[in-house]
Amino acid sequence: MYSFKNDYAEGAHPRILDKLVETNYVQQMGYGEDEYTMEAKERLRQKIHNPDAAIYFVSGGTQTNLLVISSLLRPHEAAISAKTGHIYANETGAIEATGHRVITVETSDGKLTPTDVENILQEYALRPHVVKSKLVYISNSTEIGTIYTRLEIESLSTYCQSKDLYLFMDGARLGHALTAEHNDLTLSDISQYTDVFYIGGTKNGALLGEAIIFNKARLAADFDYMLKQKGALLAKGRLLGIQFLELFRNDLYFTLAKHANEMAMKIANAMEAQDYPFLTPPHTNQIFPILPKTVMNELMRQYDFYEWKTIDEQRSAVRIITSWATDENKVDAFIDSLKRITS
Amino acid sequence: MYSFKNDYAEGAHPRILDKLVETNYVQQMGYGEDEYTMEAKERLRQKIHNPDAAIYFVSGGTQTNLLVISSLLRPHEAAISAKTGHIYANETGAIEATGHRVITVETSDGKLTPTDVENILQEYALRPHVVKSKLVYISNSTEIGTIYTRLEIESLSTYCQSKDLYLFMDGARLGHALTAEHNDLTLSDISQYTDVFYIGGTKNGALLGEAIIFNKARLAADFDYMLKQKGALLAKGRLLGIQFLELFRNDLYFTLAKHANEMAMKIANAMEAQDYPFLTPPHTNQIFPILPKTVMNELMRQYDFYEWKTIDEQRSAVRIITSWATDENKVDAFIDSLKRITS
Amino acid sequence: MYSFKNDYAEGAHPRILDKLVETNYVQQMGYGEDEYTMEAKERLRQKIHNPDAAIYFVSGGTQTNLLVISSLLRPHEAAISAKTGHIYANETGAIEATGHRVITVETSDGKLTPTDVENILQEYALRPHVVKSKLVYISNSTEIGTIYTRLEIESLSTYCQSKDLYLFMDGARLGHALTAEHNDLTLSDISQYTDVFYIGGTKNGALLGEAIIFNKARLAADFDYMLKQKGALLAKGRLLGIQFLELFRNDLYFTLAKHANEMAMKIANAMEAQDYPFLTPPHTNQIFPILPKTVMNELMRQYDFYEWKTIDEQRSAVRIITSWATDENKVDAFIDSLKRITS
Amino acid sequence: MYSFKNDYAEGAHPRILDKLVETNYVQQMGYGEDEYTMEAKERLRQKIHNPDAAIYFVSGGTQTNLLVISSLLRPHEAAISAKTGHIYANETGAIEATGHRVITVETSDGKLTPTDVENILQEYALRPHVVKSKLVYISNSTEIGTIYTRLEIESLSTYCQSKDLYLFMDGARLGHALTAEHNDLTLSDISQYTDVFYIGGTKNGALLGEAIIFNKARLAADFDYMLKQKGALLAKGRLLGIQFLELFRNDLYFTLAKHANEMAMKIANAMEAQDYPFLTPPHTNQIFPILPKTVMNELMRQYDFYEWKTIDEQRSAVRIITSWATDENKVDAFIDSLKRITS
Structure with a gap:
């Protein structure tokens, strides 16, 4: 069969395994302070054309989502997601477990529009008896295979800024979105239009690993503490650094x-x-x-x-x-x- | 230098890397349902002489500790630890972040005794104005290099049972404890005397990975949900299974x-x-x-x-x-x- | 105007104020150990014909809901509610703030049926990637003025038992439900059919106060700790006891x-x-x-x-x-x- | 006996009860928007000589402490307290239940000094493996009856500002501190030297009630949401407003x-x-x-x-x-x- x-049925791309073998006995600092991780972050900053981005590598998508969202929100704040969004449909209430409601929107294509978000803001108006919407979560490609256009992301970004909402893109399958036939978005666009996004490795050739990118470094203030507190800081951070180094060598x-x-x-x-x-x-x-x-x-x-x-x-x-x-x-x-x- | x-300055033992390469293209189920994971669990159950143990593999020690403790405790319950215990001294408040106090005991050797625990129970007597002690956390070897004797573990175990307290052993460096010159404990003893313990891979030759062992399977009820909710369930669970399979092949x-x-x-x-x-x-x-x-x-x-x-x-x-x-x-x-x- | x-635009029924004045200088134990509270609990146990019920008085409905639900659920478990339910629509994410998702059902009348719950169970089937439904939250009268019939409650109760779900009734306006013209439910029925319910005082003549009733006392195990931990245990518990004593004197x-x-x-x-x-x-x-x-x-x-x-x-x-x-x-x-x- | x-063995001062009776049938807005609450806040602002303070009334001290601390801290941040401090010794882990460690200091008199805090900062230096100290919690009078001098508060305040730490005073028994024979502090001093403090009513003649005072209004941003989310927003807020109005009429x-x-x-x-x-x-x-x-x-x-x-x-x-x-x-x-x- x-x-x-x-x-994620197979292991990792052979170039990754080769590199793990090759570097195996080189002693490195722990907890993501190793040279491979440093270099991988630098390479990603160049790819997204954002030298100031704050970047962190973690082991999976649910971990990423709960870390980013719980780090950015105060206790009374909520995330808005399509009902098909991974944080609502597939993560065992990981966001709620950090104390935050995920407000959902029914969609046909798994994508959110400014109108969708506006409707939620109007529905949640009776302060202080309702949660405060503060973050818009989108996936690209979505959980049902669709992708956002540049124009869609731009308009959502503009809307979010006007309402003081964070825009966070789940990129568990970002590679697939950006190489789709009709795609017109680039990594650089995404870095410009979102506050935070991540580049998924697990579903595109890594053993495990997602690269979290805060496009505005100030939003990552103290994020290192969060990583450790949630059990996401690997002792051998090199394992993540090496993989992203290889994935972004020659655009693999x-x-x-x-x-x-x-x-x-x-x-x-x-x-x-x-x-x-x-x-x-x-x-x-x-x-x-x-x-x-x-x-x-x-x-x-x-x-x-x-x-x-x-x-x-x-x-x-x-x-x-x-x-x-x-x-x-x-x-x-x-x-x-x-x-x-x-x- | x-x-x-x-x-954890190097990668992994070469036999682990070899096995990753060898199995790389074999398609497997995700999320720990793969054959390697199944086999590794079975091997561990044999090693500890406990066919009923419930076993889970996760990526690191802090993750293990927060998962086990938050899974076992109700909101008003607390863990007791030596002040040098990893959950108190080195994990950025990971346990408190799940809502539970870590009550600490000053020790000279990093180890807890029944008397230490008894003193805490007496100090925390004024129900309901204080937390309820419910779990005793110990490390073996400890964070300062000492080890427990069989008699010490046995007496702590007996005491904990008499007070309806869970006994949980952090085994991030369990291999080092069990191969120390004066050690008289076995894996099987530990399975008998503790409620839960874990076998650390990260600090003993794995790229990452800890094996959580619930000696009484009922204590692991719904633990699979917890793993997913806290972002600890790797899509490519094979990565953990393969490593423990190799680590426990010929007692590596x-x-x-x-x-x-x-x-x-x-x-x-x-x-x-x-x-x-x-x-x-x-x-x-x-x-x-x-x-x-x-x-x-x-x-x-x-x-x-x-x-x-x-x-x-x-x-x-x-x-x-x-x-x-x-x-x-x-x-x-x-x-x-x-x-x-x-x- | x-x-x-x-x-809740006025103060309290005069008989309550009279009793506060009358008892003002009688010294009493704090934290709900006073004689008025004891007597009020006994009176309620008689009213519901359940001598074994465990009863607690707290200051408001949101507090009640978050206490009961967070006390009964483990971290991965969720509550099911009508979308108009107070816990979803009016409490600033109080339940999510304790770590639990509120799963909602669209209804025309604010009431839940076994079919509604069954649909949710089917929608949330993909263990462990989804939360586990564990508690059904209903309000009587509902937030939109409707009431449950005896038959409706009975069938919901039977269904919940068959699925190992708790049934919890928010009775912020229970008095209004039970005195509605077409009502056929009694306090005693409710005690029989639900696991937990509460009798609202705030919206029916008290200065503040809700009576939480665990119909099976074992479900209230350690609930006293929860009260204290969430800031719900009033030093002068007499204030609540006296009010319920008066409200249930001669069926006021x-x-x-x-x-x-x-x-x-x-x-x-x-x-x-x-x-x-x-x-x-x-x-x-x-x-x-x-x-x-x-x-x-x-x-x-x-x-x-x-x-x-x-x-x-x-x-x-x-x-x-x-x-x-x-x-x-x-x-x-x-x-x-x-x-x-x-x- | x-x-x-x-x-808190008796009810309330008769002037409070009289006022409750007198105003009983005046219709008022709910949730603290009533005229008595507004007037009481204004009166307190005058008493502390801080027209910009943001003030909230809640029902008890544990509730106050958990609200203030969980509102001010991000997930990885901790509070520092004397080991005798109410938040550590008497509140069933209420602060930890909101996710934050309480770091304790052994003292002979229940009071904290800049040196105490400095020692903690040095002990918790190994970022990101430890929590980040962010708030200093003190009680005045303390849980063991002692009081702070003006100089002590001033030096603690100066130190906290230099380290970007919030200074929060638990005033459950603030009246007793400020009327002690050797006291040289005023309400106005406290407003100047602390970031937040509260004035306890429950232990000084009210049925219940504490006045939370944010001396810098920006620290109270969105605090109204917090009140509602934690179940602390009374529908009949008048009950708290009326009491503080009476307590601060003619310095009762x-x-x-x-x-x-x-x-x-x-x-x-x-x-x-x-x-x-x-x-x-x-x-x-x-x-x-x-x-x-x-x-x-x-x-x-x-x-x-x-x-x-x-x-x-x-x-x-x-x-x-x-x-x-x-x-x-x-x-x-x-x-x-x-x-x-x-x-």
Whole structure:
């Protein structure tokens, strides 16, 4: 059974493992004070064209989200998220566990607009009987595979600034967003338009690791304490530094994400060729085709993937995820199976 | 400069790296449901002779401590620790951040006795105006290099049961404790006498990783939710599973700890030969000799280690730590330097 | 301007003030160990026909809700509430501030059904990536003036037991619910069907005070510590005990609530006589008639009440609240004004 | 049995009860927006000579402490307190429950000095592995009856400002401190030297109530949300406003405290006349004479008071507390008993 269930089924890109082996016996400072981490941060600052950014590496996305949000908010402040947002849908109440409400917005595409946020501000007006909205959380690519345009991010950014709201982008799959065919955003844009964002390594070729980037360093004041307090400061911080160093050497990060997207698009095209619709437009490495259940079940005999949502008695939307490690031969075989089943 | 500052200055034991490379492209389930993790848990259950233990792998010691303690305590309950305990002295208030007081006991050797705990219970008697003591936290080896005897653990265990207190052992350096020359404790004893303990990988040859062991599985009820909520559930759980699988293949874990201890004892013996006293008796890979400041300063020109505590105008206690990776040649050179300086 | 804005615009029923004056110089134990508190608890246990109930008095509803919920839930557990529920809509994230998500259900009448809860359980199935539902929070009367029938509570209770969920009833306006014309619930029923509920004093004639009743005493284990820790344990607990003693002497509590309901029904009948519809059926002391804005504005020149919700360009729902202290002459005058305006 | 156990054994000063009765039917806004509260705040601003102070009334001291401290601190920040401080010794971990460590200092007199604080800052230097000290908590009068001089407060204030630490004074018994015989502090001094302090009503003649005073209004930003979130915002805020209005009409507050002090001094003098020493010098309404156990036991047959601490086999320190309501006849009778027993 080949798996299209997620983008973390394999280990790490070989260049990362090679580098771990190569540097293994070099003694380094602990807790992220090592040379690899320093160099990786410097490289990222150059990539985003923001020499003043404050950067931290941590081990996963939930950890990132709870650290950033609990660090920025006072006790009575809340985050606004799409209902499909990872912090609301997939993190076991991690944000609430730090004391903050996540206010949700129903969306069709997993993206937030200034109007969405404005509606929340109006709904939460009766001070002090309601929480105070203070941070807007968005994901790019989203949890349902969609991406933001430059214009969308810019307008959200402008709106947030006008309302004194932080804009925080979850980039667990940022590589996939930025290498999507119709994308017009750059790392540099994101650094300009958001207050904080992160670049996900775990889902794009690292063993583990996310790079948190505070575009305004003052927002990171005392963030080192937070890392330690929440159990996120690895003794061997080199493990994270080395990985980001490799991921951003010769743009490996984008090469890997592009591969994942291409594999997904190949499958998406095959689905479209069979006239199967999609729950959300396929842009990145997560696609949600709507298949006859008979087809879905037949494919599931050979391939692992999730049934995402029942559409009607005959059809379900499924989720197919590709990754940096997806084998093109397997993709071709999957497409062949699809054709065979539907012919 | 060779470093004796800590036991996490290098990467991981080569057998771990080899296994990561070897298994890299095998697709696995995420979030600790992979085969390596399953197998590693099974191996640990055998090692501790407790087939019913509930085991979880996480990335670091602070994370472990906050997870275990916040999972076991209700809001008004507190943990008791030596004042030198890692949860009080080195974790940025991680336990308090989950809502619980850490009640401290002054000790000379970093170890708790039933009498210490009894004194706290008496001090905290005026219900409901004080917190309720509910968990006793001990470290083995301790943060100042000492170890518990079997009798000490047994009596503490008996006392804790009689008072309905959980006994939790921080085993960040458990390998070093169990391979110390005068140790009479086994993994199996620890599983029998404590409610929860953990086996530290980070400080004994892993890239990262601690194995949390609930000796009574019912105490781990819903612990999986906690892991996710606190950001401790790695998507690629295989990274932890593989490491513990290797560490406990042919007792590599104990071999590594023994090496660290031997290197430390070699240095300790050389110190003793010069009639230098110790802050605490040297048993494990952390030793605290008291040196003339002139000697300390001279050594520091070639070697990295911490000045731990000023003793008087002429002398300081220093902390020297060895590890699985400590090079015996460097140890010998260090001893030579010491002899040269003091001759 | 006479106010129909809320049910806490005046002080306390005179019998309460008399008793405070009468007992003022009697020395009593502090922190709720006084004789009045003891006696009031005993009286309530008799009223609910549950001699084993554990009872605590606190100063307000938000305090009650956060105490009860944070005491009963473990860190990963959540409460389910109607979206109009006070814990979600009006308490500044008090529950989330204790670390727990409030999962909401959209309802038309502010009430939860077993089906509502079942839907949430199904939505939150992907353990451990989602919070665990553990407590169902309902209000009676609800925040929009509706009440539960005996059958509704019974079926919800049965369902909750089958799913190992706590059922908690917010009774800030319980008196108004139990004295509503069509009510068929008794205090005794509520004690039987819920795990915890509270009887609100603040909104029914007390200066402040809510009586928290754990129908199963074991659920209140160590609740005294919680009270103190959250700042809810009044030094002069007598202030609460005396009030509940008076409120439940000769059923004053129900007499007061009945008066409030009757005043509201008088207004509701007058509204109905003018063919004005209601947002929710008028049963208790909170009614939500839908008025032409011209009528609303005219009435607002003489009376204080809230515009609740815009219905369309011409009409708004308003909220009119009566209380134990509402002056019938003012109600008659209000009705006269209404008739005059609409004639 | 007459009680000298605490200063909250009776109800409230009659002028307070009279005012509650007098204003009972005047309709007022809820949640502290009533006219009495507004007027009481204005009166306090005048008393402290600080027209810009931000003032809030809440129901008790633990509530005050947890509100102020959790509002001012970020997650990694800690409060420093004497080990006898109420927040450490008597509040069931209320501060830790909001996520913050209370760092303690052993003292003989319950008071903190700049040197005490400096020592803590040096002990907690290893950023980011330790919490960050950010607030100094002091009580005046202290929990063991001592008071601060103007010079002591001034030097502590200067030190705190130099280290960017907040200075917060717990004034649960501030009246007793300011009316002590050797006191040289004024309300106005305290407003000048502290960042926040509170004026306790509960222990000086109110039914309940403490006035929180932020001397710099910006430190109170969004404090109204905090009040609501922690369950501290009373619907009938008038109850608190009316009490402080009366307590600060014609300086009733100080008259009451002075009476309490005088009664305590009368007893202290009688003790001294018998050559009994004191645990701490008797200055305010809490005194700690050291009595032969035979004398203590004999007195306890007629009077309620606490045995505070065993001194040796023959002697114990006891705690005797007087209040605004202490009957001078009872004091005289107590002194007579003392003389009789010891003659």
